[in-house]
Amino acid sequence: MEIENPPVIKEKKQIGRATKYTPEYYMMMCKHIVEEGLTYRKAAKMYNVSHGVVHHWLTLYRAGQMPGKIKKAKQKVESQENLIHRQERYIRALKTEIGELYLENQMLKKAQMLFQQGKNVNSSVITSENLDQWQKDVK
Numbered sequence: 001m002e003i004e005n006p007p008v009i010k011e012k013k014q015i016g017r018a019t020k021y022t023p024e025y026y027m028m029m030c031k032h033i034v035e036e037g038l039t040y041r042k043a044a045k046m047y048n049v050s051h052g053v054v055h056h057w058l059t060l061y062r063a064g065q066m067p068g069k070i071k072k073a074k075q076k077v078e079s080q081e082n083l084i085h086r087q088e089r090y091i092r093a094l095k096t097e098i099g100e101l102y103l104e105n106q107m108l109k110k111a112q113m114l115f116q117q118g119k120n121v122n123s124s125v126i127t128s129e130n131l132d133q134w135q136k137d138v139k
Helices: 025-038 039-045 050-064 069-076 082-120 131-138
Strands: none
Touching: 025 039, 025 050, 039 050
C-alpha cells in the first residue's frame, strides 16, 4: 500500500470586500458619464456609489482595460496540479472504502455461514417430546 503525505492545500482568502456591482455595470456607468460629461460627484450621487469608485472605473475605462480581464484576475484560480492531486486523493479514499466494505461483507457471510451450521446441528433443548432420544444414548 502506498503511503504519501499530500501537501496541505489552503483556500486563499479574498482580499478586500466583494464589489457591489459587476464590472459590466461599472463600464456602462463610465460610458454614460463620459457621454454626458458629468462630474465625479454628480455621477456618484446618480449611481449611488462613492466618487472614488467613479474615478477608479473612469481611469480603467479611459485606459481601455476590459472588465472581463479585471474580473478574471480577481477570481480564485486553482492550479491544474492541485486539482489532479485532489482527484487522486478522492479516488484513493473511495478505493479504501470499497476495500473495507468488501471485508465487512466477507465477515458477514462467514458469520451467516457459522450461524447456519449451528442451526443444522441438533442442539435443541431437552423436552418431554424428545426425551426418548436422549435416554437411548445413556443406556
